[in-house]
Amino acid sequence: MRFVSKQKPRPKANRRWRFESLGNVRPEQVKRIARELVRLYADKFTTNFNDNKKAIQSLTNISSTRLRNRVAGYVTRLLTTQATQTPQSEETE
Numbered sequence: 001m002r003f004v005s006k007q008k009p010r011p012k013a014n015r016r017w018r019f020e021s022l023g024n025v026r027p028e029q030v031k032r033i034a035r036e037l038v039r040l041y042a043d044k045f046t047t048n049f050n051d052n053k054k055a056i057q058s059l060t061n062i063s064s065t066r067l068r069n070r071v072a073g074y075v076t077r078l079l080t081t082q083a084t085q086t087p088q089s090e091e092t093e
Helices: 028-040 049-059 065-085
Strands: none
């Protein structure tokens, strides 16, 4: 005898939008590489993602395009937050 469920089958969750409400989670490797590059070559990076991508390509030997883009994105994010957090003391004086 076979058991037949009377419940309707649940639709599968759309995995793409499943974690939409979570923040940006980056692996520690990406953060470590980005922080070290900013510390060593701060003058080579800007708040422009494409410029940072080219700079990372010339400064490192990262063969993975995905990893290079993630590092470039995190570098851009670091520099953008640093620019917004710097005090505007020159304007007030």
